[in-house]
Amino acid sequence: MIDFRSDTVTKPTKEMLEAMFNAPVGDDVFSEDPTVNELQEFAADYFGKEAALFCSSGTQTNQIAINVHVQPGGEVICHEESHIYKYEGGGIAKNSGASVRLLQGDRGRLTVDEIAKWINNPDDVHFPLTQLVSLEDTANRGGGAIYDFEEIKKIKAFCVANQLPLHLDGARLMNALVETGIDPKVYAAQFDSISLCLSKGLGAPVGSVLVGTKDFIKQARRVRKVFGGGMRQAGIIAAGGLYALKYNVERLKIDHDHARKLESTLNELEWVESVLPVQTNIVVAILKDANQREAIIERLAERNVRIMAFGPGMLRMVTHLDVTSEQIEETCTILKSL
Numbered sequence: 001m002i003d004f005r006s007d008t009v010t011k012p013t014k015e016m017l018e019a020m021f022n023a024p025v026g027d028d029v030f031s032e033d034p035t036v037n038e039l040q041e042f043a044a045d046y047f048g049k050e051a052a053l054f055c056s057s058g059t060q061t062n063q064i065a066i067n068v069h070v071q072p073g074g075e076v077i078c079h080e081e082s083h084i085y086k087y088e089g090g091g092i093a094k095n096s097g098a099s100v101r102l103l104q105g106d107r108g109r110l111t112v113d114e115i116a117k118w119i120n121n122p123d124d125v126h127f128p129l130t131q132l133v134s135l136e137d138t139a140n141r142g143g144g145a146i147y148d149f150e151e152i153k154k155i156k157a158f159c160v161a162n163q164l165p166l167h168l169d170g171a172r173l174m175n176a177l178v179e180t181g182i183d184p185k186v187y188a189a190q191f192d193s194i195s196l197c198l199s200k201g202l203g204a205p206v207g208s209v210l211v212g213t214k215d216f217i218k219q220a221r222r223v224r225k226v227f228g229g230g231m232r233q234a235g236i237i238a239a240g241g242l243y244a245l246k247y248n249v250e251r252l253k254i255d256h257d258h259a260r261k262l263e264s265t266l267n268e269l270e271w272v273e274s275v276l277p278v279q280t281n282i283v284v285a286i287l288k289d290a291n292q293r294e295a296i297i298e299r300l301a302e303r304n305v306r307i308m309a310f311g312p313g314m315l316r317m318v319t320h321l322d323v324t325s326e327q328i329e330e331t332c333t334i335l336k337s338l
Ligand SMILES: Cc1ncc(COP(=O)(O)O)c(C=O)c1O
Pocket: 056, 057, 058, 059, 060, 062, 083, 084, 136, 138, 139, 140, 169, 171, 172, 197, 199, 208
């Protein structure tokens, strides 16, 4: 089976499993797990931040960050298709009692001009207090679109001027950074907190890290416990994440090349209306006949290729480290023969 449904389907490699098997462990709720501590120090240093927190998932790191930044009744500004709003089970409302100001923007990305229009006047009691701006890079619903770093800098300057924290859902941040070549520390300096998933393109089986200041991470650690996310001998899984961050970043470029090959094949097919221009590892095809979506998914599954529906008349294919160049060739041949 060639599985393009998501980059979350990867299995740990032999080398990663060995690192996990041999990891020294301790009780992480007591901050005594040496491997978790090593991962957290590595991640903090990687992004030039003071501290980091290892968590079970990207949803958890995002929701913890929101909970630390925002008070009940406050408002979060984010894209209408952002993961924190659309795919985290209503967690902003449920966990933090906050409301959202949903903005539109090209392929999941916001601009400073849009954000600036929606900062509520804190002196008018009608409006919730705007307390956080959250971006997503790469933007999943935007088909792996990368933010323009100049725009991020403008958004940061605006947030500083308005005393607003800026959070990044960087589930696939490393996909963006290997493409742009921007230094992780330079990039991360624009954000107060960043959530990075280790279990997507980086190939670890479990986990995400949240980075920020010492004070922010201290508060996040408390929230993680309250959310039931305090883990004990978590070094076993943290070792997979540490391995991923050390050895699986540069190779993301291979996944991006693979995605471009799929893009160019899809663009040749008569049943495809268009393909969102590929920037990283996500390929989104828009069908000429929206009603054909399920039939195409089924016919590909019959040929051992799994892909996912991505909204009306849309299909998504995600490349990752468990898909080889040969499998990309094979998939292109299958796509052409449908
Ligand atoms: C952009 C984005 N953010 C956050 C997450 C959440 O990650 P997790 O599945 O580990 O909760 C995902 C997962 O697909 C994602 O695509």
